[in-house]
Amino acid sequence: MVLVGRAVAAAAVAMVAVAVTGCGGNGDSGAAASDPPSGAVTPSTAAPVSPSATSSSAAGTEVPRTLAFTATTVEGKPFDAATLADKPVVFWFWAAWCPRCRAAADDVAAVRRDFANRVHVVGVAGLNSGDDAMRAFVADRGIGGFVNLADDEGAVWRRFEVTAQEYYVVLDATGSVVHKGPMTGKALRDRVTALAG
Numbered sequence: 001m002v003l004v005g006r007a008v009a010a011a012a013v014a015m016v017a018v019a020v021t022g023c024g025g026n027g028d029s030g031a032a033a034s035d036p037p038s039g040a041v042t043p044s045t046a047a048p049v050s051p052s053a054t055s056s057s058a059a060g061t062e063v064p065r066t067l068a069f070t071a072t073t074v075e076g077k078p079f080d081a082a083t084l085a086d087k088p089v090v091f092w093f094w095a096a097w098c099p100r101c102r103a104a105a106d107d108v109a110a111v112r113r114d115f116a117n118r119v120h121v122v123g124v125a126g127l128n129s130g131d132d133a134m135r136a137f138v139a140d141r142g143i144g145g146f147v148n149l150a151d152d153e154g155a156v157w158r159r160f161e162v163t164a165q166e167y168y169v170v171l172d173a174t175g176s177v178v179h180k181g182p183m184t185g186k187a188l189r190d191r192v193t194a195l196a197g
Contacts, residue, residue, distance in 0.1 A: 062085065063082040063085045063175075064085065064171075064174060064175025064176075065175070066160075066171055066175040066176075066177065067081040067082055067084050067085050067089070067171075067175055068081070068082065069081050069155075069156065069159060071124075071149045071150075071151060071155070071156055072149065072150050073147055073148060073149055073150065074125060074131070074134040074135050074138055074148045074149070074150045075135070076150075079147060079149060081122075084120045084122070085175065086173070087118060087119055087120050087173055088118075088119045088120070088170070088171060088172050088173050088192070088195040088196065089119070089120045089121075089122065089170070089171040090108075090111070090119060090120070090121045090122070090168060090169075090170050090188070090192060091122050091123075091124055091156075091160065091168065091169040091170070091171075092104075092108050092121065092122070092123045092124065092167075092168055093123075093124045093126065093157060093160075093162045093164075093165055093166070093167040093168070093169070094123055094124070094125055094126075094137075094165055094166060095125065095126060095127040095128075095129050095165040096125060096129035096130065096133035096134050096136070096137040097127075097129065097133065098127075098165045098166060100165075100166040101137075101165055101166045102137070102141060104166055104185065105137075105141035105142070105143050106141070106185075107185030107188060107189070108121060108123070108143065108188070109141070109142060109143050109145065109146075110185075110189075111188055111189055111192050112143075112145060112146045113145065114189075115192050115193075115196050118196040119192050119195060119196050120146075121146045121147075122146065122147045122148070122149065123138075123143060123146065123147070123148035123149065124148070124149045124151050124156050124157065124162075125137070125148055125149065125150055125151060125152075126150075126151040126152050126153075126154055126156075126157050126165075127152070127154075127157075127165055128152055129150075129152060130152070131150060131152075134148070134150050160177075160180070161180070162180075164182075166182060167180075167181065167182055168180070168181065168182070168183050168188065170191055170192075170195070172195060173195075178191075178195070179191055
């Protein structure tokens with residue numbers, strides 16, 4: 001009984017965290033567009049991922065632990081993060097119902113376009129976005145030019161200890177985390193420019 005009470009309390013704390021750190025719409029706290037859908041949850045935290053190499057990719061490139069995972073794209077295709085091991089990576093965590101994510105999509109797409117040969121960009125959708133809404137978001141925002149993962153279960157979010165949408169995790173070419181947190185479009189471009197150097 002105590003364990004059930006603790007689980008309910010933890011879920012309530014997670015919902016408050018999403019509400020506090022979640023998408024800001026127009027500043028009106030009653031704006032339905034910025035509220036997560038009913039039942040949305042924030043992924044729980046997990047142990048940090050060490051960047052030490054654990055295996056080699058098919059191309060012979062060492063794969064750091066940060067990239068030793070698989071997932072599924074919003075199109076339902078399998079994805080192996082080991083394929084990202086040769087360059088810096090920007091993981092962009094978003095939710096389909098998030099107005100701030102919608103606004104940031106243009107900046108992320110522009111960075112991907114301008115640095116396509118030097119930096120990987122991967123979107124990670126979640127927080128109860130739903131498969132149809134994820135696909136619609138990708139189509140509506142024109143971000144189909146890079147991989148977007150469907151992660152409503154929160155496995156990738158937990159892996160990188162992400163607790164809010166419109167959030168970035170940036171890895172250098174060795175797989176080490178060099179940034180975690182929100183960023184403006186300019187800050188994202190500056191960070192990627194430095195890594196692509």
